[in-house]
Amino acid sequence: MPDDDPELNVFPRDRTALASVWLIPLKMLDDDARAIQLGAVAEMALAADQTDFVGDPLRMMLISLEEESRSPYVIEANGEGVGVLTLQWGAARLAGWPDDESAWLLRGFLIDSKSQGRGLGVLAAKAAVEEARKLTARQGGGQAGVVLSVNERNPAGLAAYAKAGFVDCGRYLGGNSGPQRIMYKAF
Numbered sequence: 001m002p003d004d005d006p007e008l009n010v011f012p013r014d015r016t017a018l019a020s021v022w023l024i025p026l027k028m029l030d031d032d033a034r035a036i037q038l039g040a041v042a043e044m045a046l047a048a049d050q051t052d053f054v055g056d057p058l059r060m061m062l063i064s065l066e067e068e069s070r071s072p073y074v075i076e077a078n079g080e081g082v083g084v085l086t087l088q089w090g091a092a093r094l095a096g097w098p099d100d101e102s103a104w105l106l107r108g109f110l111i112d113s114k115s116q117g118r119g120l121g122v123l124a125a126k127a128a129v130e131e132a133r134k135l136t137a138r139q140g141g142g143q144a145g146v147v148l149s150v151n152e153r154n155p156a157g158l159a160a161y162a163k164a165g166f167v168d169c170g171r172y173l174g175g176n177s178g179p180q181r182i183m184y185k186a187f
């Protein structure tokens with residue numbers, strides 16, 4: 001097909017346009033900029049069958065802003081907030097890791113339902129690991145990677161993390177919504 005065929009061009013153009021995500025660190029923003037980001041977070045939503053896997057995005061961001069060990073981020077693509085995630089130090093056992101200190105905990109990770117299925121989850125998970133590496137370099141915390149737990153009934157989460165390079169390290173039976181996989185990626 002010729003290059004100017006409109007049908008052919010839609011998909012590749014979209015993929016190129018979405019080739020990057022940025023993690024906006026909410027704790028580093030001034031009050032006005034943070035309020036704008038939180039306004040976008042308040043609009044984010046998930047499908048009904050996904051709400052077992054993660055909390056309400058705005059609530060999670062507000063909690064993370066209050067806790068010293070947590071760094072909350074808005075995931076931005078093409079200048080728009082499309083999701084959220086939090087990195088936390090000293091809490092890796094919450095994902096079934098054997099100790100708290102040797103890995104960052106990635107928690108509260110989601111992509112707004114309108115933006116799912118376009119590769120943004122994979123890009124954001126990779127970006128989270130790179131951001132965690134930089135935080136360790138800056139703070140000297142001694143972490144060697146990032147760990148998370150993902151529900152075994154969550155195929156999108158399992159696939160997105162695996163595609164981002166996270167390795168399945170076994171089963172974790174903590175939490176309230178059923179068995180989880182422990183997934184880890186070294187820096």
Ligand SMILES: CC(C)(COP(=O)(O)OP(=O)(O)OC[C@H]1O[C@@H](n2cnc3c(N)ncnc32)[C@H](O)[C@@H]1OP(=O)(O)O)[C@@H](O)C(=O)NCCC(=O)NCCS
Binds near residue numbers: 053121122148158
């Ligand atoms: C998990 C989540 C962040 C993935 O984000 P996303 O932007 O939709 O993911 P991507 O588009 O990067 O997709 C990554 C891979 O997942 C796979 N995938 C996506 N949805 C899927 C589904 N419903 N079933 C099976 N695989 C799926 C695709 O195969 C895709 O790989 P591909 O590019 O080869 O097709 C998103 O689905 C989400 O926010 N879910 C609800 C909250 C949640 O579960 N968070 C994780 C808690 S640990």
